[in-house]
Amino acid sequence: MSDESPAIEVRDLVKIYSGHTAVSKISFTVARGEILGFLGPNGAGKSTTMRILTGYLPATAGEVNVCGVPVASRSSEIKKLIGYMPENNPLPEDMRVSEYLHYRGRLKEIPRRKLGPRIDEVLELCDLTRVRHRIIGKLSKGFRQRVGIAEAILAEPPVIIMDEPTIGLDPHQILIVRDLIASLRGRMTVIISSHILPEIEMTCDRVLIINQGRVVAAGKPSDLRREVFGQARYILEIAGDITLLPAALTSVEPTLSINESGEPDAAGFRKLTLTTDRADDIGEPLLHALATDSRFRVRSLGRSQPSLEDVFLAATKRGWETVDAPVTPSK
Numbered sequence: 001m002s003d004e005s006p007a008i009e010v011r012d013l014v015k016i017y018s019g020h021t022a023v024s025k026i027s028f029t030v031a032r033g034e035i036l037g038f039l040g041p042n043g044a045g046k047s048t049t050m051r052i053l054t055g056y057l058p059a060t061a062g063e064v065n066v067c068g069v070p071v072a073s074r075s076s077e078i079k080k081l082i083g084y085m086p087e088n089n090p091l092p093e094d095m096r097v098s099e100y101l102h103y104r105g106r107l108k109e110i111p112r113r114k115l116g117p118r119i120d121e122v123l124e125l126c127d128l129t130r131v132r133h134r135i136i137g138k139l140s141k142g143f144r145q146r147v148g149i150a151e152a153i154l155a156e157p158p159v160i161i162m163d164e165p166t167i168g169l170d171p172h173q174i175l176i177v178r179d180l181i182a183s184l185r186g187r188m189t190v191i192i193s194s195h196i197l198p199e200i201e202m203t204c205d206r207v208l209i210i211n212q213g214r215v216v217a218a219g220k221p222s223d224l225r226r227e228v229f230g231q232a233r234y235i236l237e238i239a240g241d242i243t244l245l246p247a248a249l250t251s252v253e254p255t256l257s258i259n260e261s262g263e264p265d266a267a268g269f270r271k272l273t274l275t276t277d278r279a280d281d282i283g284e285p286l287l288h289a290l291a292t293d294s295r296f297r298v299r300s301l302g303r304s305q306p307s308l309e310d311v312f313l314a315a316t317k318r319g320w321e322t323v324d325a326p327v328t329p330s331k
């Protein structure tokens with residue numbers, strides 16, 4: 001294991017299940033200490049990729065290294081480097097929480113004298129201390145998910161992989177799990193898959209969007225917005241003769257385009273969308289130009305950020321278009 005190598009390196013990964021291509025030449029790298037969100041619609045290939053990374057499923061082609069160790073040839077070493085919480089987080093129903101963690105800790109070869117204090121520590125971190133003597137099968141879904149996370153981080157592996165860690169949780173439980181994952185930032189490398197976009201946005205440093213086994217977008221949420229939309233949008237509520245608006249505003253920013261949405265309200269205000277290629281915030285000069293122009297009255301001006309959900313939809317659509325594009329027969 002080399003300390004300089006990235007936590008995860010995936011090169012041209014392919015997985016074909018009896019003729020069906022689930023993962024099609026995926027490549028990506030995850031730096032040490034980074035939290036990566038893995039997003040994609042159902043069947044995109046997220047679980048397949050995660051299972052290959054953890055050494056539970058062989059790849060058809062391509063290369064995966066975890067902390068510099070090749071998964072294909074040294075899968076038993078890989079299992080020590082990764083804490084894995086699989087989809088649906090299967091747990092033994094009849095074991096008590098601390099008993100289960102003790103059993104898993106012994107399997108992970110944590111020395112006996114260290115195991116007790118470490119279990120206390122993860123129970124505290126995962127807010128499980130008060131249920132440590134309870135039977136797992138009797139716990140709520142939120143507690144069970146946290147037992148899964150406690151198990152994954154127990155041996156302090158450098159990499160944690162969680163497949164849909166918040167699926168089926170209520171908003172309060174999601175908040176607890178999100179904080180727990182965020183508390184690992186910088187200490188461990190984390191990959192989480194999810195359909196819940198705001199959650200990924202709040203927790204992850206970087207996002208990888210996959211669709212039909214291919215990477216369709218990758219980057220920080222803010223960079224993805226720029227890459228996918230390439231523009232900034234402002235929402236303006238204004239009264240006055242809006243036919244005069246382009247001349248008044250393009251002097252502030254020549255790339256500005258103005259779209260009207262709907263009729264004016266009872267007070268005469270209309271909502272307009274202003275779009276510009278400028279990435280930096282030009283809200284203040286726009287507002288200044290309008291406030292000093294007696295032909296207009298302004299009620300509000302705000303920058304509108306496309307959500308990660310917009311990015312996700314745009315990126316996955318782009319992926320489908322690429323994949324489904326009609327093939328021109330070669331002559």
Ligand SMILES: Nc1ncnc2c1ncn2[C@@H]1O[C@H](COP(=O)(O)OP(=O)(O)OP(=O)(O)O)[C@@H](O)[C@H]1O
Pocket residue numbers: 017018020021022040041042043044045046047048049087
């Ligand atoms: N064991 C298997 N045998 C055959 N096909 C499979 C197998 N496992 C998954 N697939 C197929 O591979 C594709 C990718 O599945 P995968 O479970 O990796 O996607 P996913 O992105 O994790 O989706 P979900 O969010 O629904 O779990 C799907 O078309 C799925 O039907």
